[in-house]
Amino acid sequence: MVGCGSIHHPQPKDLGNLEPRTLISHQQIPVMAPEAWLIDESDQDQRLPHHRNPKEFVSLSKLQVQFILTIFTILTLQDLLELCPGKVENYEEKLKNFYREHIHADEEIRYCLEGSGYFDVRDKDDTWIRIWIKEGDMIVLPAGIYHRFTLDTSNYVKLMRLFIGEPVWTAYNRPQEDHPARQVYIKTLESSGVAVKAH
Ligand SMILES: CSCCC(=O)C(=O)O
Ligand SMILES: [Fe+2]
Ligand code: NI
Numbered sequence: 744m745v746g747c748g749s750i751h752h753p754q755p756k757d758l759g760n761l762e763p764r765t766l767i768s769h770q771q772i773p774v775m776a777p778e779a780w781l782i783d784e785s786d787q788d789q790r791l792p793h794h795r796n797p798k799e800f801v802s803l804s805k806l807q808v809q810f811i812l813t814i815f816t817i818l819t820l821q822d823l824l825e826l827c828p829g830k831v832e833n834y835e836e837k838l839k840n841f842y843r844e845h846i847h848a849d850e851e852i853r854y855c856l857e858g859s860g861y862f863d864v865r866d867k868d869d870t871w872i873r874i875w876i877k878e879g880d881m882i883v884l885p886a887g888i889y890h891r892f893t894l895d896t897s898n899y900v901k902l903m904r905l906f907i908g909e910p911v912w913t914a915y916n917r918p919q920e921d922h923p924a925r926q927v928y929i930k931t932l933e934s935s936g937v938a939v940k941a942h
Contacts, residue, residue: 818852819905826894827898
């Protein structure tokens with residue numbers, strides 16, 4: 744990397760419309776829940792919305808219930824997070840918080856648009872595994888897994904933060920053995936035959 748933000752990597756075409764936002768660090772993009780609705784059966788142009796009259800929307804939770812037996816997930820883009828010294832407000836504090844061992848009640852989903860960084864995750868023996876995330880990589884951490892994040896020495900990363908349904912940010916710092924998400928995670932591991940070290 745040369746200076747922060749000075750390198751422009753070509754973007755995949757479908758991300759082109761995000762480009763202007765990437766100029767601003769950690770900018771919130773309004774959360775737009777994916778919309779879904781029942782359609783009419785008319786022969787009109789298939790590219791039209793085909794709403795029924797009156798419109799009948801289907802809530803995200805209903806979609807999830809109806810399709811629970813299939814892998815059916817809608818990811819919501821929350822924001823683009825650019826991390827880099829000198830460019831981001833409260834950089835030191837942010838990095839410190841990201842590097843504090845924690846869990847979430849939901850999956851942590853990140854797509855790396857540019858740069859690189861490390862996601863550290865605890866394995867079954869409570870040992871850290873460092874995962875190097877580079878441009879074009881996507882990571883999905885299960886709810887309840889202890890993890891943390893840091894930049895690598897390139898000192899620059901631009902991450903898309905994605906959520907399934909409502910974005911929930913809350914980080915629960917270790918220890919969280921009684922947290923429901925932690926308990927579900929441990930149970931899932933154990934039921935797939937992984938013995939988890941007690942701690
Ligand atoms: C910089 S994204 C990774 C940091 C993290 O674990 C989080 O945001 O919860
Ligand atoms: Fe996290
Ligand atoms: Ni780069």
